[in-house]
Amino acid sequence: MIDKQFKKEAFKESVKENVKFLYRKKLEEATQEQIFQAVCYTVKDVIIDNWLETQNAYKEQDPKTVYYMSMEFLMGRALGNNLINLTAYKEVKEALDELGLDLNVIEDQEPDPALGNGGLGRLAACFLDSLATLNYSAYGCGIRYRYGMFKQQIKDGYQVEVPDNWLKDGYPFELRRPEYAKEVHFGGYVDVEYDPATGSNKFVHKGYQAVKAVPFDMPIVGYNNKIVNTLRIWDAEPIVDFELDSFDKGDYKKAVEQENLARNIVEVLYPNDNHMAGKELRLKQQYFFVSASLQAAIDKYKKNHKDIMKLHEKVTFQMNDTHPTVAVAELMRILMDEEGLGWDDAWSVTTKCVAYTNHTIMAEALEKWPVELFSRLLPRVYQIIEEINRRFILDIQAKYPGNYDKIKKMAILYDGQVKMAHLAIVAGYSVNGVAKLHTEILKKQELKDFYEMMPEKFNNKTNGITQRRFLLHGNQLLADWVTDHIGPEWITDLSQISKLKVYVDDEKAQQEFMNIKYQNKVRLAKYILEHNGVEVNPRSIFDVQVKRLHEYKRQLLNILHVIYLYDQIKKHPEMDFYPRTFIFGAKASAGYARAKKIIKLINSVADVVNNDASIEGKLKVVFIENYRVSNAEMIFAAADVSEQISTASKEASGTGNMKFMLNGAPTLGTMDGANVEIVDEVGKENAFIFGLSADEVINYENNGGYDPRVIYNTDDEIRQVLTELVNGTFSSDTELFRDLYNSLLNQNGGERADQYFILADFRSYAAAQKKVEEAYKDEKGWARMAMLNTACAGKFTSDRTIQEYVDDIWHLDKVFVK
Numbered sequence: 067m068i069d070k071q072f073k074k075e076a077f078k079e080s081v082k083e084n085v086k087f088l089y090r091k092k093l094e095e096a097t098q099e100q101i102f103q104a105v106c107y108t109v110k111d112v113i114i115d116n117w118l119e120t121q122n123a124y125k126e127q128d129p130k131t132v133y134y135m136s137m138e139f140l141m142g143r144a145l146g147n148n149l150i151n152l153t154a155y156k157e158v159k160e161a162l163d164e165l166g167l168d169l170n171v172i173e174d175q176e177p178d179p180a181l182g183n184g185g186l187g188r189l190a191a192c193f194l195d196s197l198a199t200l201n202y203s204a205y206g207c208g209i210r211y212r213y214g215m216f217k218q219q220i221k222d223g224y225q226v227e228v229p230d231n232w233l234k235d236g237y238p239f240e241l242r243r244p245e246y247a248k249e250v251h252f253g254g255y256v257d258v259e260y261d262p263a264t265g266s267n268k269f270v271h272k273g274y275q276a277v278k279a280v281p282f283d284m285p286i287v288g289y290n291n292k293i294v295n296t297l298r299i300w301d302a303e304p305i306v307d308f309e310l311d312s313f314d315k316g317d318y319k320k321a322v323e324q325e326n327l328a329r330n331i332v333e334v335l336y337p338n339d340n341h342m343a344g345k346e347l348r349l350k351q352q353y354f355f356v357s358a359s360l361q362a363a364i365d366k367y368k369k370n371h372k373d374i375m376k377l378h379e380k381v382t383f384q385m386n387d388t389h390p391t392v393a394v395a396e397l398m399r400i401l402m403d404e405e406g407l408g409w410d411d412a413w414s415v416t417t418k419c420v421a422y423t424n425h426t427i428m429a430e431a432l433e434k435w436p437v438e439l440f441s442r443l444l445p446r447v448y449q450i451i452e453e454i455n456r457r458f459i460l461d462i463q464a465k466y467p468g469n470y471d472k473i474k475k476m477a478i479l480y481d482g483q484v485k486m487a488h489l490a491i492v493a494g495y496s497v498n499g500v501a502k503l504h505t506e507i508l509k510k511q512e513l514k515d516f517y518e519m520m521p522e523k524f525n526n527k528t529n530g531i532t533q534r535r536f537l538l539h540g541n542q543l544l545a546d547w548v549t550d551h552i553g554p555e556w557i558t559d560l561s562q563i564s565k566l567k568v569y570v571d572d573e574k575a576q577q578e579f580m581n582i583k584y585q586n587k588v589r590l591a592k593y594i595l596e597h598n599g600v601e602v603n604p605r606s607i608f609d610v611q612v613k614r615l616h617e618y619k620r621q622l623l624n625i626l627h628v629i630y631l632y633d634q635i636k637k638h639p640e641m642d643f644y645p646r647t648f649i650f651g652a653k654a655s656a657g658y659a660r661a662k663k664i665i666k667l668i669n670s671v672a673d674v675v676n677n678d679a680s681i682e683g684k685l686k687v688v689f690i691e692n693y694r695v696s697n698a699e700m701i702f703a704a705a706d707v708s709e710q711i712s713t714a715s716k717e718a719s720g721t722g723n724m725k726f727m728l729n730g731a732p733t734l735g736t737m738d739g740a741n742v743e744i745v746d747e748v749g750k751e752n753a754f755i756f757g758l759s760a761d762e763v764i765n766y767e768n769n770g771g772y773d774p775r776v777i778y779n780t781d782d783e784i785r786q787v788l789t790e791l792v793n794g795t796f797s798s799d800t801e802l803f804r805d806l807y808n809s810l811l812n813q814n815g816g817e818r819a820d821q822y823f824i825l826a827d828f829r830s831y832a833a834a835q836k837k838v839e840e841a842y843k844d845e846k847g848w849a850r851m852a853m854l855n856t857a858c859a860g861k862f863t864s865d866r867t868i869q870e871y872v873d874d875i876w877h878l879d880k881v882f883v884k
């Protein structure tokens with residue numbers, strides 16, 4: 067920033083020019099959306115230069131590159147983040163002020179690119195931010211869904227899904243790169259042909275349908291280092307008729323089929339988190355982007371390198387969960403069928419290039435494809451998987467002679483299914499979990515046999531979040547305050563934030579810290595009033611649970627406890643009670659009926675509680691519609707209490723927990739996922755921990771569950787809460803919540819009664835909540851606790867996570883751009 071004034075003036079001129087050029091309008095005539103576009107083009111102009119420079123530096127320095135393969139990238143809005151990382155946010159804000167424009171309003175014009183479901187997709191986005199900021203060469207590889215995560219509307223308390231047409235007005239930061247288009251093939255059959263050139267047989271894929279994969283590149287701006295990496299997402303286009311193989315020329319039916327395939331394949335993101343729907347189109351999506359990404363990576367490698375056997379020295383593929391693990395077989399296919407390697411050479415390269423991250427132990431999330439479907443859709447790839455499987459079984463037999471149980475449990479192909487996790491583990495040179503506890507459960511339970519056979523592959527990489535988005539951008543008041551006290555180094559070195567510890571007993575600092583929290587609560591209260599029409603008291607405790615709706619995350623426990631508190635206040639109106647606002651935000655997968663019913667219950671309870679004058683506003687319940695990255699930033703900044711109450715062992719890590727912590731909200735949670743490590747950092751006296759441990763839960767599960775009826779029969783208050791689900795208290799239709807009621811008390815088919823241990827943990831949760839209230843009443847004590855949470859969040863930056871991936875798995879080289 068040599069000459070701020072000049073930059074500002076130049077910026078203003080450029081925005082005006084862009085408005086004229088794009089819309090044939092003067093600035094005064096343009097809509098906010100048009101101004102948003104114009105501002106983006108100005109910013110893109112700066113980014114493009116750095117982007118070119120970065121790619122030049124990569125060409126010259128030839129660093130090793132990681133390809134982060136993911137079905138999901140939950141990027142959130144780019145404009146504000148790009149300005150932050152270009153360190154131009156404040157100047158641009160001032161420049162726009164001078165034009166009579168408000169940067170916040172302009173930022174709000176941007177659609178929220180939601181090419182992901184929840185934590186897994188957002189983690190991928192944080193990783194890209196950290197990779198660029200830490201000067202590493204990286205590509206994100208994914209799909210350019212026409213429709214990302216649906217928009218959620220709440221109608222009459224029910225979730226309604228509305229398509230999110232994020233590309234409607236054009237997305238200013240993306241760049242179409244038709245020159246890098248690739249073909250991807252589906253269906254058909256495999257022929258064996260004699261190859262006179264080599265004197266041996268080769269496999270030829272015939273009769274397939276082809277789709278053209280066209281990449282769109284999005285810039286990933288590093289923080290203040292001129293690095294711009296690329297998120298490459300693939301669009302599908304039909305291969306037009308005359309481009310058909312001469313063999314197929316004039317095949318009208320095939321032309322139409324190919325066109326349909328291209329139209330459907332990238333149409334929409336499957337809105338499931340931690341759940342596999344098993345749809346054929348999903349497998350097509352997976353293979354589509356994996357094949358295109360691998361082809362592009364190998365083309366790029368071959369431009370400057372001759373020896374394909376050394377691919378692993380320059381390239382590594384990280385598979386984000388099992389979704390892209392067809393990459394194992396596709397890489398084998400390319401190396402053998404296209405590059406001419408034999409099996410052993412291809413396997414040697416592949417197994418040095420691919421690594422796998424496991425993100426969940428939820429059984430229903432494990433990807434298994436029917437052999438019939440898989441082999442029909444990807445015949446050549448399937449053939450390769452058969453051979454990988456055959457050889458792996460020989461390995462098992464060599465290691466465990468006569469132990470057929472091992473084969474049954476570990477084979478890639480078994481029971482007519484292709485087990486994607488097994489494929490990934492067998493081929494991967496690294497297998498990692500996403501928090502210490504999760505990795506231990508993988509080793510001791512879920513992947514025990516694999517860990518026994520190949521312990522050297524297993525490692526932990528505890529998740530992280532980017533402080534650039536979730537503090538610097540999302541909570542500007544606190545970010546400035548932190549910088550005023552300890553300098554700006556925390557922005558790229560979050561371990562520095564521990565320097566705040568010296569202030570935790572300083573009364574002035576405490577007041578300033580809590581005053582910032584208060585202002586953020588006022589901002590959220592305003593949003594709630596505008597969006598929900600509910601008035602909430604910013605002096606009340608903001609108790610927040612925002613995350614995907616899933617039974618294992620136990621939003622039901624939270625709302626049952628709200629009902630319990632409501633009963634208490636009604637029964638003892640004189641009781642001392644600190645005002646509370648319970649804030650929820652959650653999307654349920656469109657096909658997940660029980661999750662949707664829980665949303666309805668939360669809204670029904672809100673209706674009753676918020677409108678009951680007799681409780682004098684002591685309790686409010688708010689369900690924030692359409693929870694997404696952009697409103698999340700505001701919500702974390704305003705939270706007093708972070709609800710992380712999953713059934714222990716079920717939440718692999720969680721990352722929202724880290725965002726709350728960084729923003730000064732203590733955790734109310736179970737010893738699950740990364741909560742365990744949060745408590746390690748901040749101390750258990752600065753968190754509110756309750757409930758069964760992971761070991762206890764697993765123990766119950768391995769021994770037939772537990773009996774919630776014992777609790778129901780002996781605890782009058784819990785029984786009362788449950789009764790209110792079905793006695794008309796929250797709905798005149800007493801059947802409306804019957805399924806929720808039943809799920810807690812009755813076994814149903816293979817599903818145990820209360821399979822997520824809600825009643826088992828209820829009393830200990832209520833006790834922890836009581837402690838929250840007591841602690842909050844002690845203003846100084848609370849301020850200290852909140853500040854300590856921020857001060858101890860250093861470990862949870864995704865910069866630390868990425869550096870660990872680099873040191874232990876990827877071994878990338880740093881690149882500097884002049």
Ligand code: GL4
Nearest residue numbers: 185186340425500717718719720
């Ligand atoms: C998830 C886990 O559920 C979540 O705990 C974790 O933080 C996240 C990123 O590692 O991955 N797995 C799936 S599937 N969805 C997730 O959000």
